Amino acid sequence: MFALLSRIHHILNPPKVKKDDHARTLNFGCLGAAKITPGALVKPSHTHPEVNLYAIAARDEKRAEAYAKEHGFQKSYGGENGYQDLIDDPNVHVIYNPLPNGLHFEWTMKALKGGKHVLLEKPATNTAAEAAEIFSLAASKNLVVLEAFHYRFHPAIQRVRAILDSKELGCINKISASLTAPAGTAPDGDIRWSYKLGGGSTMDPGCYTVNVLRYLACSNPTAVLTARAVPYSSRPEHQKVDKMFWATLALEEDIIGELHSNLDEAKIFGIIPRIPKLSATVQCEKGTVEIFNFLIPHYYHSITVSPTGKPRRIEKAYSFNGVWKGEDWWTTYRYQLEAFVDRVQGRAAQTWIGSEDTITNMKWVEEIYAKDGFGSRPTSKYVYRGDSK
Ligand SMILES: NC(=O)C1=CN([C@@H]2O[C@H](COP(=O)(O)OP(=O)(O)OC[C@H]3O[C@@H](n4cnc5c(N)ncnc54)[C@H](OP(=O)(O)O)[C@@H]3O)[C@@H](O)[C@H]2O)C=CC1
Ligand SMILES: O=C1OC[C@@H](O)[C@H](O)[C@H]1O
Numbered sequence: 001m002f003a004l005l006s007r008i009h010h011i012l013n014p015p016k017v018k019k020d021d022h023a024r025t026l027n028f029g030c031l032g033a034a035k036i037t038p039g040a041l042v043k044p045s046h047t048h049p050e051v052n053l054y055a056i057a058a059r060d061e062k063r064a065e066a067y068a069k070e071h072g073f074q075k076s077y078g079g080e081n082g083y084q085d086l087i088d089d090p091n092v093h094v095i096y097n098p099l100p101n102g103l104h105f106e107w108t109m110k111a112l113k114g115g116k117h118v119l120l121e122k123p124a125t126n127t128a129a130e131a132a133e134i135f136s137l138a139a140s141k142n143l144v145v146l147e148a149f150h151y152r153f154h155p156a157i158q159r160v161r162a163i164l165d166s167k168e169l170g171c172i173n174k175i176s177a178s179l180t181a182p183a184g185t186a187p188d189g190d191i192r193w194s195y196k197l198g199g200g201s202t203m204d205p206g207c208y209t210v211n212v213l214r215y216l217a218c219s220n221p222t223a224v225l226t227a228r229a230v231p232y233s234s235r236p237e238h239q240k241v242d243k244m245f246w247a248t249l250a251l252e253e254d255i256i257g258e259l260h261s262n263l264d265e266a267k268i269f270g271i272i273p274r275i276p277k278l279s280a281t282v283q284c285e286k287g288t289v290e291i292f293n294f295l296i297p298h299y300y301h302s303i304t305v306s307p308t309g310k311p312r313r314i315e316k317a318y319s320f321n322g323v324w325k326g327e328d329w330w331t332t333y334r335y336q337l338e339a340f341v342d343r344v345q346g347r348a349a350q351t352w353i354g355s356e357d358t359i360t361n362m363k364w365v366e367e368i369y370a371k372d373g374f375g376s377r378p379t380s381k382y383v384y385r386g387d388s389k
Pocket of ligand 2: 204
């Protein structure tokens with residue numbers, strides 16, 4: 001109990017470390033005054049000696065100023081050209097892009113065009129083709145782009161993968177992953193309910209379920225066998241916006257994947273929220289392993305290993321035990337920031353999510369949408385015409 005409280009205390013109040021005088025400090029510029037930025041970047045940056053919260057841009061100037069003040073950014077940009085002005089600021093080295101999914105492509109391309117590395121929120125884009133274009137431009141300019149599947153950088157999910165790799169439980173037969181959130185988590189009007197902005201449950205929590213399936217299977221899907229989705233409402237604008245989906249996928253090595261997400265799970269009697277499902281379960285020839293809370297394991301998680309005919313055991317993995325950098329209270333986002341900065345600074349990262357991984361994930365999100373009839377989210381109208389235009 002003390003360990004849990006201590007972790008939560010440190011997560012909410014990370015100590016501010018002195019910035020490194022010797023290393024090159026990276027000035028981060030954030031697009032949009034997004035809700036996710038304090039958890040995903042601001043707090044993690046406090047304990048990173050090479051990260052400087054340089055500037056924030058928001059469409060509304062006053063909002064940008066207030067956000068900068070509240071979260072400790074040195075500078076703010078606002079107004080119609082605020083996002084572009086931020087990218088054009090020569091002091092910015094890295095752009096963090098937590099805009100709505102449907103704007104990820106345009107603003108990541110513009111950031112790359114401006115010569116900036118990009119930490120890009122998940123899902124990378126609306127389509128696999130757009131993700132491929134981003135990585136192709138980044139490669140041509142020797143810039144780093146990382147899709148922010150933060151949970152992949154934490155010791156917990158890596159421990160599950162190590163258990164599977166050890167073959168203690170034999171080969172994998174089936175992987176099930178579910179992520180659910182109670183109704184109201186994404187209120188009416190949220191970006192997640194806008195088709196134009198790349199919304200939908202399969203895009204939002206669903207993209208993690210596709211990702212964890214592929215990561216734990218250590219292989220890729222070959223087909224979507226079944227898929228069903230339910231629209232957010234009966235309103236015409238929500239026809240292609242799913243609030244929940246179920247899909248069954250066939251993977252290489254004869255593995256079956258069962259995925260589910262619900263971004264708007266009905267409350268019991270309309271008032272009591274259900275406990276969110278945050279689990280991935282792997283059924284193997286010689287037993288099962290289940291991780292509860294693979295998404296934000298830094299607060300709490302459990303890894304239950306049940307070898308057939310042997311006693312069940314519960315494991316936790318809050319650090320790499322000194323084998324790599326980190327503290328038991330580091331969040332998934334803090335580990336992710338460490339890896340991202342390591343890459344940008346030309347150092348080896350503990351783990352990485354490469355271009356093919358991101359493109360493939362997007363492809364299977366689209367394949368699920370193709371199978372359930374909701375269709376891919378719209379392609380961006382932005383066209384990159386070279387750096388001079
Ligand atoms: N890694 C993680 O754990 C999480 C990742 N995410 C991802 O981060 C991204 C942002 O999510 P979240 O923080 O919840 O988003 P918000 O609802 O806070 O919106 C993000 C920003 O988008 C900007 N924006 C620009 N154009 C529009 C538009 N047309 N309509 C609405 N907003 C616009 C707004 O910027 P401005 O301030 O300029 O008005 C807003 O601040 C998504 O891609 C999401 O998938 C979200 C939550 C968790
Ligand atoms: O990235 C995310 O993680 C948690 C979800 O509930 C949220 O909607 C999503 O954007």
